[in-house]
Amino acid sequence: xxxxxxxxxxxxxxxxxxxxHERALVGPVLRWGRGATLLxxxxxxxxxxxxxxxxVQLRGGLAVTGMRDTVSWGLYITNFVFFIGISHVxxxxxxxxxxxxxxxxxxxxxxxxxxxxxxxxxxxxxPIVDLGRxxxxxxxxxxxxxxxxxxxxxxxxxxxxxGSTIFLLLPLIPDLALLxxxxxxxxxxxxxxxxxxxxxxxxxxxxxARLERAVSAMSVLILPIxxxxxxxxxxxxxxxxxxxxxxxxxxxYFVAGALASGAASVVLAMxxxxxxxxxxxxxxxxxxxxxxxxxxxxxxxxxYFNLSEYATTAYKMQLTEKALLLELFVGSxxxxxxxxxVVGLIIPAVLLVLPHIRAVRxxxxxxxxxxxxxxxxxxxxxxxxxxxxxxAPVAAVTATPLWGALSVAGLGAGLLFALxxxxxxxxxxxxxxxxxxxxxxxxxxxxxxxxxxxVFEHPFLPLHDAANSVGFYRPTWVEWAITAGALAGFLLxxxxxxxxxxxxxxxxxxxxxEG
Amino acid sequence: xxxxxxxxxxxxxxxxxRPVAAHAHPQAISIQVDQHGFDGRPDxxxxxxxxxxxxxSFTYSEEPGQDNPHDIRIKGLGLDLPTVRLDRDHPTASVSxxxxxxxxxxxxxxxxxxxxxxxxxxRIRVERPKATGVPTIxxxxxxxxxxxxxxxxxxxxxxxxxxxxxxxxxxxxATSVGGELELGAPLTMADGTAVARVPATGxxxxxxxxxxxxxxxxxxxxxxxxxxxERQPMDxxxxxxxxxxxxxxxxxxxxxxxxxxxxTYAYVVWQVLRLRESS
Numbered sequence: 001x002x003x004x005x006x007x008x009x010x011x012x013x014x015x016x017x018x019x020x021h022e023r024a025l026v027g028p029v030l031r032w033g034r035g036a037t038l039l040x041x042x043x044x045x046x047x048x049x050x051x052x053x054x055x056v057q058l059r060g061g062l063a064v065t066g067m068r069d070t071v072s073w074g075l076y077i078t079n080f081v082f083f084i085g086i087s088h089v090x091x092x093x094x095x096x097x098x099x100x101x102x103x104x105x106x107x108x109x110x111x112x113x114x115x116x117x118x119x120x121x122x123x124x125x126x127p128i129v130d131l132g133r134x135x136x137x138x139x140x141x142x143x144x145x146x147x148x149x150x151x152x153x154x155x156x157x158x159x160x161x162x163g164s165t166i167f168l169l170l171p172l173i174p175d176l177a178l179l180x181x182x183x184x185x186x187x188x189x190x191x192x193x194x195x196x197x198x199x200x201x202x203x204x205x206x207x208x209a210r211l212e213r214a215v216s217a218m219s220v221l222i223l224p225i226x227x228x229x230x231x232x233x234x235x236x237x238x239x240x241x242x243x244x245x246x247x248x249x250x251x252x253y254f255v256a257g258a259l260a261s262g263a264a265s266v267v268l269a270m271x272x273x274x275x276x277x278x279x280x281x282x283x284x285x286x287x288x289x290x291x292x293x294x295x296x297x298x299x300x301x302x303x304y305f306n307l308s309e310y311a312t313t314a315y316k317m318q319l320t321e322k323a324l325l326l327e328l329f330v331g332s333x334x335x336x337x338x339x340x341x342v343v344g345l346i347i348p349a350v351l352l353v354l355p356h357i358r359a360v361r362x363x364x365x366x367x368x369x370x371x372x373x374x375x376x377x378x379x380x381x382x383x384x385x386x387x388x389x390x391x392a393p394v395a396a397v398t399a400t401p402l403w404g405a406l407s408v409a410g411l412g413a414g415l416l417f418a419l420x421x422x423x424x425x426x427x428x429x430x431x432x433x434x435x436x437x438x439x440x441x442x443x444x445x446x447x448x449x450x451x452x453x454x455v456f457e458h459p460f461l462p463l464h465d466a467a468n469s470v471g472f473y474r475p476t477w478v479e480w481a482i483t484a485g486a487l488a489g490f491l492l493x494x495x496x497x498x499x500x501x502x503x504x505x506x507x508x509x510x511x512x513x514e515g
Numbered sequence: 516x517x518x519x520x521x522x523x524x525x526x527x528x529x530x531x532x533r534p535v536a537a538h539a540h541p542q543a544i545s546i547q548v549d550q551h552g553f554d555g556r557p558d559x560x561x562x563x564x565x566x567x568x569x570x571x572s573f574t575y576s577e578e579p580g581q582d583n584p585h586d587i588r589i590k591g592l593g594l595d596l597p598t599v600r601l602d603r604d605h606p607t608a609s610v611s612x613x614x615x616x617x618x619x620x621x622x623x624x625x626x627x628x629x630x631x632x633x634x635x636x637x638r639i640r641v642e643r644p645k646a647t648g649v650p651t652i653x654x655x656x657x658x659x660x661x662x663x664x665x666x667x668x669x670x671x672x673x674x675x676x677x678x679x680x681x682x683x684x685x686x687x688x689a690t691s692v693g694g695e696l697e698l699g700a701p702l703t704m705a706d707g708t709a710v711a712r713v714p715a716t717g718x719x720x721x722x723x724x725x726x727x728x729x730x731x732x733x734x735x736x737x738x739x740x741x742x743x744x745e746r747q748p749m750d751x752x753x754x755x756x757x758x759x760x761x762x763x764x765x766x767x768x769x770x771x772x773x774x775x776x777x778x779t780y781a782y783v784v785w786q787v788l789r790l791r792e793s794s
Contacts, residue, residue: 146761146769155769159776166783173790200791207793214786221779228772 018182021510025502028277029179036499043492050485053478054129062132064478071456071473075483076130081448082261083123083490084157084233085254086441089262090116091164091222093294098219104290106508107282111269113168114503115262118493120161122486127153129482149235160229167218169197173211174507177201190500230258237451243320244455247313253305260298261444264348267291267437269494271430273503282504285429289355292433296352299440303345324458333454336446344443348436355429360422368420377417380410541568546622547576548585548601550630552637553622559637564644568613571622573599575606583629591620592641598625614641646729650674653684653736655725657713659744665713669725671703673733678707682727686711689722689741698723715744 018026057064067074090113097105128134144151176198183191201207234254237245247253270291274283313321314329328337354360384407387394397403425432453473475483497503542563546553553559563569577583584602592614599608614620618641624634651671658666667686671679686698686709703709715721722741729735 146766147758152769155773159773162780163776166780170783170787173787199787204794207790210786210790210793214783217779217783217786221776225776 022178022182022506024279024281025504025506025509026179026182028499029502030183032499036495040492040495043488043495046488047485047492050482050488053481053485057129057478057482058134064476066474066476066479068473070459070471071453073130073452073456074473075449075475075479076126078445078448078452079483079486080123080126080130081233081254081452082445083119083126083486084230085258085444085448086262086265087116087119087123087160087164088226088230088255088258089266090114091160091167091226092259093263093266094167095219095222095226098215099223102290104287107279107504108266108270108287108291109508110168110171110501110505111273111503112262112266113164113171114494114497115265115269116164117161117168118490118497119265120157120164121493122490124157124161126486129486149232149239152232153236156225156229156232160225163218163222163225167222170211170215170218171505171508172501173198173201174203175502175505177203178506179501193500227255230255237455242455243318243458244324244451247309249305249309253309256298256302256305257444257447260295260302260440263291263295263298264437264440264444267295267433268441271434271437273498277498277503279504282509288430288433292352292355292429292436295433295437295440296349299345299349299352299436303349306341306345324454327454327458328450333450336450340443340447340450344439344446348439348443351425351432351436351439354422354426354432357426360426363419364423368416370417370420370424373413373417373420377410377413380406380413384410541570543570543572545572545574547574548587548624548634549576549578550583550628550633552630552633557633557636559622560640561638562640562642563614565614565617565641566644568611569639570609570611572609573601573607575601575603577603584626585624585628585634586626587622588625589620589622589639592616592618594620617641617643643728645735646733648729648732648734651679651727651729651733651736652676653725653727653738655723655738655740657721657723657740657742659715659721659742663715663744665715665721665723665742665744667698667711667713667723667725669703669709669711669727669738671707671709671727671736678705679703679733680705680707682707682709684709685726685728686713687724687726688713689724695724719743 065074093112094105094109097109128137131137140151140154144154176194179186180191180194180198183194186194201211231251231254234250238247238250240246267288270283270287273279310325310328314325317325327333387397425435457472544561544563546559547555549555551557571589573587575585580603582603584600586598586600587608587610588598589596589610589612593616594612594614596610596612599610601608620639620641621635622637622639624631628634651673654670654672656668658668660666669684669686671682671684673679680703682703683700684703685700687695688698690696698711698713701709701711709725711723713721713723720741721744722739724737724739727736
């Protein structure tokens, strides 16, 4: 382990008697620089704008959203499923790696567990935001029917939030004791927080044994709970008689999607903390290689479920499913759908195996320059998109052979750019894995949107000549603002967690052989 | 409960039944348009006859000075009609057409406007021209049955009381959501009676209309009756989720699963709380 020099602290006095190992990991907790202020401020501003948008919704009701009678679920439920999905990873990843004794897990388990905690907070909020009158959420508790999947959802999310909070807290206890003992000049509220949450930890053998028992019990328990939660979330859809949701594989389908997006979120967190907190000594290439392997498996499993879900229904083209499937495959939703399948799942799989494909090195001989090809491909793509929209005389060029040549040139430039980037990414497995993870996370959100909205736009009873606002869903600025606010809030909670507690477990990474 | 008519009542009904008069043509209808709907109603509805020219005259009726333009369009039945603009500068507009077949047309504003939700539900029902000629007598009675259905029996007679055989009678059921459901058009038997079985599930009041369209020198006739029936349980799907109380197996299963989980939580928390005492 390498000791890292701390920046001059702002606001918080440095702790005393820290070993280089402790100082490296506790460092972000001790200092609060200008960058942290800017980041927290920006996130807080976006979150505050989301809160303002919500007050607009509270005053005007759901009429200020794009949701109507026909499409009554939109961005909020998309966000809900997305957040619950990425929350999966903390529990499952941490639990599976703990139970299998994977030593390399230590630097990343807390990141994963904290993602679970923060994502669940905002995921659980979303259905309440989706209610025009939020106080009626209490009616679910008072008048809820035990047979209703909505009530199961409430119960399972509350259970999961409680469990994941405990699961996050348990391995934190020794580190909290460290902060309690070493941060003697921290503000009183922080010292009180560390003192209360460390539960008198001294590292005694009896305490270790007791903590180990508790962690083991939670590691076993949290696995089925996590699977249960996302299965129940999927049942909210699958127990409804609607084309697109009437599926028997929705439970595992959702769990697989959640695992892939969750693991991708952890990779993004690893990249951010590795660079932002200078944790290169703890989060190395080995961790990214292992996570890439895990992410690849989860990605391919999700691809398999997508294939299974869409191929079986598309083969039959049952009357009620047909309109929806055509909308997804070749209709207005086709760009989103194929983006999720190709750019969000297939390309990430290629990127994840790329560092292992030696043949990519031969592409260097072609001496393709990505700095030249990238802007060229971008310019042609922009021309292809923009020319038909400029004006009728200019748009007439699209009917000429020149247009076909331009399209082929665009495709060619794009392909050459992709080929030129491959050797670059081949040599940089962390970058490659990070890009793949980013694409999977974007795909995860879009896929939830595709699962939720088009189904509402294709009800069993046909809509004859309905106005666009009635039959089709277009989110309003209020929904986008609340969505952005929720995402910023999630990131802010996650960021503040990492400034309040060590984001890499100090005591678990104390032995280099395991870390 | 509907009772069988006595001979006196039947004779009285035959005596009082009015012949249907011929209908005036052409059909000109004026409609005020504002943010509250067509003629101020979101569910505006009119009836016109097929085969005769229809002229709809729209008038912009928003508050004075309010700029809330509407593009009004009439859709359906294969008609290709122009969209007309109504705003402060174009306060009136009209559309003329001749519907050749029966069915429903919609009148709606096709641009985003204030009150657009009130301007998408208007209907024009195009019906067959009502036949004129010798008056006919149409009598309808409804009889609730034990299986939850209602038996609708219509009798068609000539003005002299002779039963008319092999004549189609259209039965329509008023639905609980505001429209009418056509149940069929059985032919009358030798005694002039046509019968239809009416599903009565989910409704307390069953309202049925019988229509004899006339023709061949006989006039159009229509009559409506209603009867109160005992509400029948609906065939819910899926039954396990629609029962009023939770099935015991489900309740016990949830209790066991959640009990196990929360008991483990309690055990873990207990372990944590006892950390301080451990040595």
